[in-house]
Amino acid sequence: MAVYTDITENDLRNFLSEYDVGELTSYKGIAEGVENSNFLLHTTKDPLILTLYEKRVDAGDLPFFLGLMQHLAQKGLNCPLPLPRHDGKICGELSGRPAALISFLEGMWLRKPEAQHCHAVGVALAQMHLAARDFSITRRNALSVNGWQELWAKAAPRADEVLPGLQQEIGAELDYLVSHWPQDLPQGVIHADLFQDNVFFLSDRLSGLIDFYFACNDLLAYDVSICLNAWCFQPDGAYNFAKGSALLAGYQSVRPLNADEIAALPVLCRGSALRFFLTRLYDWLTTPEGALVVKKDPIEYLRKSRFHRAIEAASEYGLEPAA
Ligand SMILES: Nc1ncnc2c1ncn2[C@@H]1O[C@H](COP(=O)(O)OP(=O)(O)O)[C@@H](O)[C@H]1O
Numbered sequence: 186m187a188v189y190t191d192i193t194e195n196d197l198r199n200f201l202s203e204y205d206v207g208e209l210t211s212y213k214g215i216a217e218g219v220e221n222s223n224f225l226l227h228t229t230k231d232p233l234i235l236t237l238y239e240k241r242v243d244a245g246d247l248p249f250f251l252g253l254m255q256h257l258a259q260k261g262l263n264c265p266l267p268l269p270r271h272d273g274k275i276c277g278e279l280s281g282r283p284a285a286l287i288s289f290l291e292g293m294w295l296r297k298p299e300a301q302h303c304h305a306v307g308v309a310l311a312q313m314h315l316a317a318r319d320f321s322i323t324r325r326n327a328l329s330v331n332g333w334q335e336l337w338a339k340a341a342p343r344a345d346e347v348l349p350g351l352q353q354e355i356g357a358e359l360d361y362l363v364s365h366w367p368q369d370l371p372q373g374v375i376h377a378d379l380f381q382d383n384v385f386f387l388s389d390r391l392s393g394l395i396d397f398y399f400a401c402n403d404l405l406a407y408d409v410s411i412c413l414n415a416w417c418f419q420p421d422g423a424y425n426f427a428k429g430s431a432l433l434a435g436y437q438s439v440r441p442l443n444a445d446e447i448a449a450l451p452v453l454c455r456g457s458a459l460r461f462f463l464t465r466l467y468d469w470l471t472t473p474e475g476a477l478v479v480k481k482d483p484i485e486y487l488r489k490s491r492f493h494r495a496i497e498a499a500s501e502y503g504l505e506p507a508a
């Protein structure tokens with residue numbers, strides 16, 4: 186459960202008095218998510234999500250995140266819409282944290298997605314990339330190669346506590362990525378965390394995307410690699426070629442990858458596997474016992490990283506040859 190900051194009913198009512206959202210009838214902490222504290226609010230009007238932004242979210246980035254959601258929604262993408270306060274601002278403060286109200290999105294995330302869902306995710310990711318092309322604010326990816334090095338510097342001394350030999354293995358992988366990371370691929374705004382829990386479906390239809398709090402400007406194909414890692418492996422760790430193929434075909438049906446992006450896919454997948462390994466490892470080592478959050482397993486992403494190191498060409502991910 187991710188509720189790091191608790192709120193009192195009184196403070197919440199004061200916070201809500203800045204908005205035109207009706208009267209609060211109930212609220213509860215949401216037992217999902219890792220990064221921020223989320224609450225589901227019921228009011229005499231529509232249900233709402235209240236988010237209190239926690240450690241990895243810099244308050245200075247909120248205009249980017251919340252503005253991006255507004256921009257994407259205006260372009261027809263189904264994502265939560267931040268609500269404006271009476272003074273026009275879309276962010277306030279609650280229990281000492283920056284806080285915002287966003288619209289409630291109907292749908293459920295899929296525990297066992299199939300290839301058809303992966304296809305829909307590929308389509309939605311490419312649509313997001315295109316819809317964000319004229320978004321005017323930019324944000325550097327704080328969790329790209331430099332950010333990985335910073336995280337690793339903090340986690341490396343204790344890495345072998347998690348698995349003997351990790352310090353040597355990850356050090357070598359990071360060195361490889363630093364010297365092979367692609368620079369000249371198409372860039373734009375990426376979601377950067379489009380995992381299963383951030384994509385809602387109603388029945389088999391994709392109904393919306395949430396959680397734009399890692400979004401940033403980076404290589405568009407890197408976002409594809411994040412989705413391959415998040416959506417296309419089986420619980421036993423095996424890569425699912427049919428899902429990978431479907432996700433890539435869905436993406437390419439909206440935004441075809443160019444030859445350089447295709448050639449770079451294996452190294453991008455190595456990078457995104459390492460990125461999630463490192464944040465999970467850091468959290469694994471630093472989250473206090475008893476915190477109300479389910480820690481995610483770094484070793485899942487170590488296995489994915491190893492898998493990608495053995496890949497020689499993007500076709501092994503299920504990429505259809507160009508027509
Ligand atoms: N706009 C929304 N509509 C409906 N549910 C939401 C919405 N935003 C968040 N949630 C719920 O809260 C959970 C955690 O949200 P998320 O943004 O992923 O948190 P975190 O940033 O902490 O990872 C989601 O899995 C979902 O259940």
Ligand SMILES: N[C@@H](CCOP(=O)(O)O)C(=O)O
Binds near residue numbers: 219378
């Ligand atoms: N997707 C990341 C963790 C971030 O969690 P989210 O709830 O914000 O998606 C991971 O799996 O490591």
